[in-house]
Amino acid sequence: MKATELRTKDVAGLQQELSDLGRAHFALRMQIATQQNSNTAQLKRLRRDIARVQTVIKEKQVAAK
DSSP: OOHHHHHTSOHHHHHHHHHHHHHHHHHHHHHHHTTSOOOTHHHHHHHHHHHHHHHHHHHHHHHHO
C-alpha cells in the first residue's frame, strides 16, 4: 500500500482501513504464535502499513486545523 493511494481517501475511509489492518495484524500474530504461518515478513509489512495509515490520518487532521 502506497501513501499516495492513502492520501486520496477521506479520514473515515482511513479509519476503516486502520481497523481492517489491526484485525489482520492480530490474526497474523495468532497464526505465527500457533505456528500456522511461518512468514514473519508479513508481520513487518502490516506494521508498516498501519504506521503509514496513522501518519496520513495525522497529516489530514493537522491540515484541517
